[in-house]
Amino acid sequence: MPDQVRVRIAPSPTGNLHLGTARTALYNYLYARRHHGTFVFRLEDTDEERSDETFTQDIIDGLTWLDIKWDEGPDIGGPFAPYRQTEKIDHYNNVANQLISRGLAYLCFCSPDELNEMREEQKEQGGLTRYDGRCRHISAEKRASHEEQERIPSIRFIVDEPRVISWHDAIKGEINIDSSDLGGDMVIVKSNGVAIYNFAVVVDDLDMKMTHVIRGEDHIHNTAKQLLLYEALGKTAPEFGHVALIFDHERRKLSKRHHGEAVHIDKYRRDGYMPEALVNYLAQMSWSPAEGKEIFTLAEGCEMFDLSRVSKSPAIFDIQKLHWFNGHYIRHLPLTLITERAKPFLASFDLSAYSHHEIEQIVACLRESLTVLSEITPASKFFFDKAIVIPQDLQDSLLSKQSSRSVLSKLLEKTKLMPFGDHAGCKAIVDSVGKELGVKGKDLYWPVRAALSGATQGPDLGSMISLLGEARVKSRVESALALCPQL
RNA sequence: GGGGUUAUCGUCUAGCGGGAAGGACGCCGGUCUCUCAAGCCGGAGAAGGGGGUUCGAAUCCCCCUGACCCUACCA
Structure with missing residues (x-):
């Protein structure tokens, strides 16, 4: 099976x-x-x-x-x-003690200072640092004296060396590591009585009947150590797959x-x-x-x-590609879901000015150009502003034109005819204004955009008008007209 | 220092002995459009170096090099 x-x-x-x-x-x-x-x-x-x-x-x-x-x-x-491992401390200790009683692990009385000293010496000599196993065959007297001094031991697992530890990695393929490169006998229970990572994982993976361990490749050397522990415990190890890092x-x-x-x-x-x-x-x-x-x-x-x-x-990690995925999902996930997710980014606005359906429509027309949803805050601001501030440079370059004034005043006359709620229909009214005045393109659309949103760039104009509604369109066009120089 | 992993466009990747080395992001150009995007169309852009094996190598082997990871009573 x-x-x-x-x-x-x-x-x-x-x-x-x-x-x-x-x-x-x-x-x-x-x-x-x-x-x-x-x-x-x-x-x-x-x-x-x-x-x-x-x-x-x-x-x-x-x-x-x-x-x-x-x-x-x-x-x-x-x-x-x-x-949670902290709830299994005793369990790890029991397993470690079994290892001791079977002669596969031992108490180590080395203090942190001693260990450091040892490593310093090793560095000076050859460079290789490893535990030299000095407590492995400690004499009974020495042990008694340590215990008398109330030195609290850690537990070390005997690393059999040299020998080659091999496994077939599900991602990397064949991996071989010499046990001599593992740093000597390894601590499995710290002197504070808590199992160390490499030991606790093995016990847990065994307890939890793990069949595969998929983790980062920074664990490759740990896997070698852990394989030794599986063997000492007489158990079959799970399969390993090491994923490269990011x-x-x-x-x-x-x-x-x-x-x-x-x-x-x-x-x-x-x-x-x-x-x-x-x-x-x-x-x-x-x-x-x-x-x-x-x-x-x-x-x-x-x-x-x-x-x-x-x-x-x-x-x-390429944020640009993430952006591409994100923009795709913002545009293609159901509108109701995107609207729900957009709401926190709209929290600073008074949403009660619009119906739920209108909010959805606002999200619908804005999401076309978003890469991250937070961008909806500045993009939607003009929908909620009480009055529109038209930047001075736009006033100078755009509103100063005779055609802009004509377009806006004609549009104001036609506001009553606007089929609000119908995006294409609203756009058609603007087009009719243009036709009557013989104005088209930017000369026609940009003054309207500026009046309604304070910018020449934004979502589809028909949608803007349609969603803003009669009262806002009327007052914004009136305000913009007031800024147009009287000729 | 030792050990390990790894190596195709700028980036993510396909390929697994016989192709003009394919796709995606990004970039550039075009198209659409009132704008910014999106969409659509097109373009530039890659085998780290050196040896082998073979009729033939991105693909198999070896060496070098680079990058990264590990080298704790952290996880």
Whole structure:
């Protein structure tokens, strides 16, 4: 019977949800869905110094926003609870003690100072730093004296060396690493009694019956260490797939340190990016569907995802391409959804001036030219302003023209005839004004634009007039006319 | 210093021994339009270097080089 696929995302709540973490979560999610398996969310919170609940919440919120849902996790439980490592401290200790009793691990009494000193010496001599295993065969007396001094030991796992550790990586292919390059016997439980990452992951992945571990390639050396632990515990290791990292245009790893909020998923939500766009961008950044599709939904991704088509080399984060995806989704997602998402960006305006349907129409005509939804705030401002301010240079260059004055006054006469609500019909009235006066093109449209919005550039003119409605159009044209020089 | 990963247009990629090296973003030009976009049409633009293997190499092998990652009682 083939194992039911079980994969996980295991972030540590020491920071906000990072772009790279989101991509790893996404790939795991896609893999789980593709194989009708289970996607697990678990918290690696053993670093009590840096872990924080607000980060946990940010990670949960971010993944939820992206619509990446987990089947088991700290918030919803599951058959292999608990899903936070801090709730399993004793369990890790028990497993570590088994290793000690089987002679595969031992107590290490070295102090941080001693360890540092050792490394300093090694650096001076050859450069290679590694734990020399001095506590591995500690004498009974020495041990007793350490205990008398109340020195609290850590637990180290014996790294058998030299030997080659190999695995077939689902993304990278064959990988071989010599155990001698792993830095010597490794700490698995810190002297504060808390398991260290490399040990806790193995125990958890075993407890949670993970079949595949898909993570960043910065874990490749960890995988070698972990493989040794699986072996010592007498268990079969899951399959591994290491995804290349994400770089910036200078080929630096994307990091909070260098890029700040630009790597924070929530920043994209706040700035008006569509989660569909981010998911689509992230998915195709290091993976290309066999079908060659560029635009696809999360659900479609679930049908097509294939680990063997994930790229081996790093991808550079390209905001331009994200913008392209984002603009596409702003334009193609259902209008009601985009309107809902636009509302927070319209919060500074008095929306009660328009009906819900009119707000939707405003969003409809504006979304054509947006790349991020936040741009709708300045773009829609003129719809809500009580009065329009026409910049001086436009007054000088545009309103000073005789034709502008004629157009505006003629338009004012025809305001009553405007079929408000009918975009094309309103445009037709403007055209009729132009026809009667023998004015066309910019000479006809720009004065109207300036009067209504204070700019010569904006959404479709017919839509503007139609949505602004009779009262606003009338008063704005009157105001503009008042600025036209009397001839 | 040691170890590992990696290398196709500026960027993301397709390709998996025989093609004029394909697509997408961006860029440039055209078209549409009252404007900015969007859309449509077109264009420029790529195999890091060196050795092999082969009738034939982007594709297989080796070396070099670059970039990146790891090298904690962080995760």
